[in-house]
Amino acid sequence: MLPPLVLVEGFCSANSTAVWGPFESFLHPVTQDDIARNVEQESSEERQIILVSVGPVSSLHDRACELYYALKGGRVDYGEAHSSKAGHSRYGRLHVEGLYPEWSSSNPLHFLGHSLVIVFSRHHHRPV
DSSP states (O other): OOOOEEEEOOTTOOOSHHHHOSTHHHHSOOOHHHHHTTOOOOGGGOOOEEEEOOOTTOOHHHHHHHHHHHHHOEEEEOOHHHHHHHTSOSEEEEESSOSSTTOBTTBOOEEEEOTTHHHHHGGGSSOO
């Protein structure tokens, strides 16, 4: 089974089903031949899609922190040194439940995004 796919918005963009649409249909397309033969997709082939929303104009550091806490859960902690230097609060939004709290080296994720996403998603290449 493939790891879940995390869709992350880029700089100044929105991340929702209104923007991406039914993204699963692109990963598991059903052709006209499949419909004619009444072929149903096997549930083992389906891939979990996770839409993550981070600050559209936040710094790379802030977006990386927001991505991590959105997935794992907890209150976003930007770090004392960074928040002091950047002039904003150390703590951000509370994610009562993470979107994929089991994320670890044995439960990996795949990331898909555009724009600045590649830069900050690399920070999460090896989760703790």
